[in-house]
Amino acid sequence: MPSAAERTRTLVQGTCSAVLLIPGLDPARPEQLVPEARTVGPDGDVFLLFPADSPAVRIATHAQDDELPAVLELADVAPVAVPHRIRGRAWLSGWLTTVPGAAEPGKAMVRLEFGEASVDDLWGTERVDGPAFAAAQADPLAGHEAELLQHLHSGHGDQVRSLRSLLDERFSWAPGDRVVPLALDRFGLRVRFAGATGSFDARFDFPEPVGDVHGLRRAMHRLFEAAAA
Structure with a gap:
């Protein structure tokens, strides 16, 4: 995992989605605190691109050498419609400074x-912790996950539903129940089974982690073949 x-x-x-929370700034217009781009540096610091007139840029500039605390809040929403679509949240707290000369005219970078x-x-x-975050790598499928899940849901619904054959024999199935691909990463596929009596998630792990979309196709074929056997 x-x-x-x-x-x-x-x-x-x-x-x-992401928003930068800074103590003392009016949260009435959170769209002004949504970074246009996010990158991670080699030491684990996060670089955020804003319009040059963003409140985040102004307050970071005025803070100068003072420590300005801030929190980057992220919300992960499933790309396929299911109840309770928020799959996760993350919070990164630290100190905000400007990075002069790191952005094009009209933009500004803060760290x-x-x-x-x-x-x-x-x-x-x-x-x-910091060392673990700095050393970690983003999942190689993350940039394609939304498209892949939507494709599975719309184009391979029967095969996704067939995965119920891999579940415990005690799982009961009704014709009106829904099966929705919920999350995908290099280690496997998570599917949500929802019916009149409730819902639950099932995780289908790949035999080995995949490194790209080509490896994912092979892993998915093997998974569907096992379900059809």
């Missing part, structure tokens, strides 16, 4: 020096 640091790094470098982080997702709730 992916480590807490890997999951957090994937959320930071992925496409999930969130890593202090600590936590993640609360489908795997559970865990804390992440």
